[in-house]
Amino acid sequence: xxxxxxxxxxxxxxxxxxxxxxxxxxxxxxxxxxxxxxxxxxxxxxxxxxxxxxxxxxxxxxxxxxxxxxxxxxxxxxxxxxxxxxxxxxxxxxxxxxxxxxxxxxxxxxxxxxxxxxxxxxxxxxxxxxxxxxxxxxxxxxxxxxxxxxxxxxxxxxxxxxxxxxxxxxxxxxxxxxxxxxxxxxxxxxxxxxxxxxxxxxxxxxxxxxxxxxxxxxxxxxxxxxxxxxxxxxxxxxxxxxxxxxxxxxxxxxxxxxxxxxxxxxxxxxxxxxxxxxxxxxxxxxxxxxxxxxxxxxxxxxxxxxxxxxxxxxxxxxxxxxxxxxxxxxxxxxxxxxxxxxxxxxxxxxxxxxxxxxxxxxx
Numbered sequence: 001x002x003x004x005x006x007x008x009x010x011x012x013x014x015x016x017x018x019x020x021x022x023x024x025x026x027x028x029x030x031x032x033x034x035x036x037x038x039x040x041x042x043x044x045x046x047x048x049x050x051x052x053x054x055x056x057x058x059x060x061x062x063x064x065x066x067x068x069x070x071x072x073x074x075x076x077x078x079x080x081x082x083x084x085x086x087x088x089x090x091x092x093x094x095x096x097x098x099x100x101x102x103x104x105x106x107x108x109x110x111x112x113x114x115x116x117x118x119x120x121x122x123x124x125x126x127x128x129x130x131x132x133x134x135x136x137x138x139x140x141x142x143x144x145x146x147x148x149x150x151x152x153x154x155x156x157x158x159x160x161x162x163x164x165x166x167x168x169x170x171x172x173x174x175x176x177x178x179x180x181x182x183x184x185x186x187x188x189x190x191x192x193x194x195x196x197x198x199x200x201x202x203x204x205x206x207x208x209x210x211x212x213x214x215x216x217x218x219x220x221x222x223x224x225x226x227x228x229x230x231x232x233x234x235x236x237x238x239x240x241x242x243x244x245x246x247x248x249x250x251x252x253x254x255x256x257x258x259x260x261x262x263x264x265x266x267x268x269x270x271x272x273x274x275x276x277x278x279x280x281x282x283x284x285x286x287x288x289x290x291x292x293x294x295x296x297x298x299x300x301x302x303x304x305x306x307x308x309x310x311x312x313x314x315x316x317x318x319x320x321x322x323x324x325x326x327x328x329x330x331x332x333x334x335x336x337x338x339x340x341x342x343x344x345x346x347x348x349x350x351x352x353x354x355x356x357x358x359x360x361x362x363x
Contacts, residue, residue: 001325007033007317008304012257017041027280029082033317039089040120057089061105096139103143118231141179187232189242206257209286231275248296255307266341279347281362288355322358
């Protein structure tokens, strides 16, 4: 069985700033035409850094453009036809001039975290409804940038963190109705219902492959499995089912964003392990398997290749990829085998998958 679709876009990627970029970029660039390059990197020696933390994320347009150049250089070296989509990190120090500068530089989105809710979110905002942040939202709206939000509230029980933050997101949507806003990597039925109930084309949500397959049991039941740990944390079976139904529905407000997040093995298998699932090598095979199971293979193209770029006002990709129903086994790790502690463990490591991307061998 073969399924040929328009070349897909990954609307939520983490590529890192350090040498991990060389290890992980190809898993996205060889399959996807574009990827939204999330800016919560650690840039060493950044001028916004401090003596205590001598780094900062991608808070300026020039940071994003520098990372874009790093990605493009690797793509040119390997012959990969891939375009990173720029996104700046919103902090308490961001001002409207920085939003305008980002728009002039061709950056498409602004990433907002509640401070302290996820990886490298310590630079995030304390209150997305503050007067200062609303000035930034107004500037995003005026310059056509997408408001990309990690919608979880800090300081509440972790399984309720997304639900408790939805009212903040809803308030933003109603205050800035012309602003395109995305709830990144939704994890609850509550979030699905809110996107549907808002009934506006200016609201959307990304859905990851691992949130389509797993629940919290896959992290905690029978022993801790740190490589399945992500933020937002996996939720209940009914939440997973709601995400699946949203993904296969054909509703253009739900589209693919892998949230692929590579961490070295020693930082995952730790007494305080990092959140993040490195799913890029298996992203499209997982989507194909889920959609096949629900009799919705005819909607994969909408979910992965059309809805995201349409929301971001990007042209659809010209080429195609073909998904082939042919079993393969996911590698146990990627990276230098002489330094196993620094290798990156992929999602579904060691497992056999039914689908693969034709002409792309990640086994």
